[in-house]
Amino acid sequence: MAQIFHHSTNLISRLSIYGGVFIIAALGAALYGIELSPWYTDQHVARQQPVPFSHKHHAGELGIDCRYCHTSVEKSSFAGLPPTQTCMTCHSRIWTNASMLEPVRASYRDDKSIAWTRVNALPDFVYFDHSIHVSKGVGCTTCHGPIAEMPLTWRAGTLYMQWCLECHREPEKYVRPKSEVFNPYYEPPKNQLELGRQLVKEYKIQSLQNCSTCHR
Amino acid sequence: MDPEGSQNIAGAGEAPVLEPGHTLATVTDKISSIVLGRGTTKGWMIGFAIALALLMMFNVAVTYLLIKGVGIWGIKIPVGWGFAIVNFVWWIGIGHAGTLISAILLLLHQKWRTSINRFAEAMTLFAVACAGMFPLLHMGRPWLFFWLMPYPNPMWMWPQFRSPLVWDVFAVSTYATVSLLFWFVGLIPDLATLRDRARNRAMKIVYGIFAMGWRGSAVHWKRYETASLLLAGLATPLVVSVHTVVSWDFAVAIVPGWHTTIFPPYFVAGAIYSGFAMVMTLAIPIRKFYNLEDMVTMRHLDNMAKVMLATGMIVAYGYMMETFMAFYGGDLYDRYLILNRMTGPYAVVYWSLIACNIVIPQAMWSRKVRASVPALFVISLIVNTGMWLERFVIVVISLSRDYIPSIWNMYYPTKWDWMTYIGTFGLFFTLFLLFVRFLPMISIVEMRSLVRETDEKPE
Numbered sequence: 001m002a003q004i005f006h007h008s009t010n011l012i013s014r015l016s017i018y019g020g021v022f023i024i025a026a027l028g029a030a031l032y033g034i035e036l037s038p039w040y041t042d043q044h045v046a047r048q049q050p051v052p053f054s055h056k057h058h059a060g061e062l063g064i065d066c067r068y069c070h071t072s073v074e075k076s077s078f079a080g081l082p083p084t085q086t087c088m089t090c091h092s093r094i095w096t097n098a099s100m101l102e103p104v105r106a107s108y109r110d111d112k113s114i115a116w117t118r119v120n121a122l123p124d125f126v127y128f129d130h131s132i133h134v135s136k137g138v139g140c141t142t143c144h145g146p147i148a149e150m151p152l153t154w155r156a157g158t159l160y161m162q163w164c165l166e167c168h169r170e171p172e173k174y175v176r177p178k179s180e181v182f183n184p185y186y187e188p189p190k191n192q193l194e195l196g197r198q199l200v201k202e203y204k205i206q207s208l209q210n211c212s213t214c215h216r
Numbered sequence: 217m218d219p220e221g222s223q224n225i226a227g228a229g230e231a232p233v234l235e236p237g238h239t240l241a242t243v244t245d246k247i248s249s250i251v252l253g254r255g256t257t258k259g260w261m262i263g264f265a266i267a268l269a270l271l272m273m274f275n276v277a278v279t280y281l282l283i284k285g286v287g288i289w290g291i292k293i294p295v296g297w298g299f300a301i302v303n304f305v306w307w308i309g310i311g312h313a314g315t316l317i318s319a320i321l322l323l324l325h326q327k328w329r330t331s332i333n334r335f336a337e338a339m340t341l342f343a344v345a346c347a348g349m350f351p352l353l354h355m356g357r358p359w360l361f362f363w364l365m366p367y368p369n370p371m372w373m374w375p376q377f378r379s380p381l382v383w384d385v386f387a388v389s390t391y392a393t394v395s396l397l398f399w400f401v402g403l404i405p406d407l408a409t410l411r412d413r414a415r416n417r418a419m420k421i422v423y424g425i426f427a428m429g430w431r432g433s434a435v436h437w438k439r440y441e442t443a444s445l446l447l448a449g450l451a452t453p454l455v456v457s458v459h460t461v462v463s464w465d466f467a468v469a470i471v472p473g474w475h476t477t478i479f480p481p482y483f484v485a486g487a488i489y490s491g492f493a494m495v496m497t498l499a500i501p502i503r504k505f506y507n508l509e510d511m512v513t514m515r516h517l518d519n520m521a522k523v524m525l526a527t528g529m530i531v532a533y534g535y536m537m538e539t540f541m542a543f544y545g546g547d548l549y550d551r552y553l554i555l556n557r558m559t560g561p562y563a564v565v566y567w568s569l570i571a572c573n574i575v576i577p578q579a580m581w582s583r584k585v586r587a588s589v590p591a592l593f594v595i596s597l598i599v600n601t602g603m604w605l606e607r608f609v610i611v612v613i614s615l616s617r618d619y620i621p622s623i624w625n626m627y628y629p630t631k632w633d634w635m636t637y638i639g640t641f642g643l644f645f646t647l648f649l650l651f652v653r654f655l656p657m658i659s660i661v662e663m664r665s666l667v668r669e670t671d672e673k674p675e
Contacts (some may be wrong), residue, residue: 004411004417004424005419005421005424009429010429013428013429028367031369032369035370036370041367066414103589126383158370160370160371160372161370161372162369162371162372163370165372181302
């Protein structure tokens with residue numbers, strides 16, 4: 001009876017058995033890598049906007065307080081996007097002829113909001129409240145990253161649940177004094193853990209990890 | 217298989233497990249010719265066409281489900297489980313007979329398992345495949361099924377290990393894996409036989425790949441025997457554990473009618489009961505169509521009937537205890553549940569269940585009934601129905617009326633429920649017919665070991 005398979009089949013079949021395990025493991029690792037990559041999460045990817053608004057210029061170089069535009073951050077779940085009128089408080093006086101700002105002026109003339117592209121949007125099944133975080137010593141830059149260095153704004157975190165839980169499980173690593181919440185240049189001190197533990201106690205920060213805390 | 221093998225193959229007055237007159241060659245010829253010689257017969261084609269049509273119906277039902285969501289089913293609060301869970305428990309229970317036959321009866325040296333174990337194991341695999349469909353589809357977003365597995369993920373989420381539903385995932389996936397491996401290892405020498413006997417080159421290659429280079433050397437046999445025994449050892453606890461875990465899906469909850477300690481043993485007995493009924497339902501037509509009466513003998517049918525009788529009695533004891541405990545325990549809700557089962561809106565289902573599972577199978581006490589193939593076939597169908605009704609009673613009646621009367625509601629399956637359920641028969645029989653057509657449905661190797669023993673007897 002003739003051989004059905006060539007002699008080399010032995011090697012191939014052995015390799016395929018051992019390889020199967022590693023190939024599957026490698027595929028899993030690759031998928032996980034993709035899931036965490038900026039290509040998939042938009043983390044660190046600057047968004048194009050109808051007006052190239054620069055946080056770097058306004059919040060950094062000019063030192064305008066976050067709350068000047070995001071007015072409801074201390075009182076509401078939503079930090080608030082400024083109406084065109086807020087822009088015009090300054091821009092009706094300065095750079096009045098800048099072509100870059102024409103969409104802003106057009107918006108003001110026509111009483112039609114500027115359609116900003118949302119950078120940080122949580123899914124609808126998550127309840128998130130800015131006010132509680134801000135009033136418990138979570139700084140703007142803790143989640144939004146070095147906003148004073150962003151010419152165009154990008155998403156600083158992945159917005160994955162892991163990213164939320166990192167802080168919810170160990171708030172002492174991230175919390176800062178309330179007076180520093182709106183400081184875009186805040187650097188955590190060397191003794192962050194020590195300070196953090198003290199602040200967690202002082203601000204009565206609970207490490208909330210129930211599903212229903214956010215998924216109501 | 218069994219090296220000691222000095223058992224009484226045919227006890228006094230009992231039919232033999234292999235009719236006399238067979239030699240090693242005739243056994244091999246007969247079984248392998250079903251696959252290689254017979255070709256695709258008209259009867260097989262008709263059966264396959266029907267099975268495939270049902271499978272297509274299943275596909276339609278699933279496609280519509282994926283488009284619309286689980287709302288197309290009859291489930292609504294308070295009955296959130298409905299047909300999907302009824303069918304899941306039913307199918308997974310059916311699989312248990314295959315594992316019992318192949319693992320426990322192997323370890324107990326029960327020779328009569330030999331000719332039915334291969335297709336009983338195939339039945340197990342296909343039943344688990346059908347069972348697996350239901351919890352997946354019932355999740356609503358089946359494409360996220362992998363969330364049930366603990367794996368590193370950016371949600372930092374693990375499955376809720378305190379929930380029996382998660383234990384179920386592990387129980388069923390372990391069960392499927394071990395059953396598949398056990399079945400496949402058992403098939404290897406037979407696949408080699410088919411490889412050697414096939415005349416067509418493509419078939420030689422396909423069987424050759426799956427035979428994994430089997431040459432039948434002493435080393436091969438030694439490894440084969442060790443692997444079989446190890447897998448049998450692994451599969452044995454699964455016979456008990458899988459349906460125990462399935463019963464915990466219910467027993468761990470506090471719904472009246474679910475929250476009882478008798479559930480695990482009673483579920484396992486029910487699983488084996490329905491499984492043997494299904495083996496019988498499959499074995500009777502198969503031995504007829506393929507003229508295998510000399511290999512699947514009356515002895516097999518008789519033994520299976522006895523196993524059904526025994527497990528049926530355990531199930532009956534379970535029903536009795538449920539009723540007894542409801543009154544003895546004195547809990548208002550448990551008591552009401554039993555009365556509601558017996559006299560409520562679903563009373564017909566309950567009494568049909570009692571008739572199918574307890575009353576009618578008692579006929580098998582009679583030797584005459586056990587010797588009648590048509591009677592056994594009908595009883596096996598009745599028991600299959602009865603076990604399905606049992607799961608309906610447990611899932612639907614308990615949920616439809618629990619603690620708060622204001623949320624009581626009736627459950628009615630929709631046509632999509634029926635199409636999905638009947639559709640899984642399409643899946644099952646499509647797979648089964650393909651198995652019967654392309655693989656030896658009786659283990660050639662193990663039957664040959666029986667020949668050796670029947671041959672030695674007269675000397």
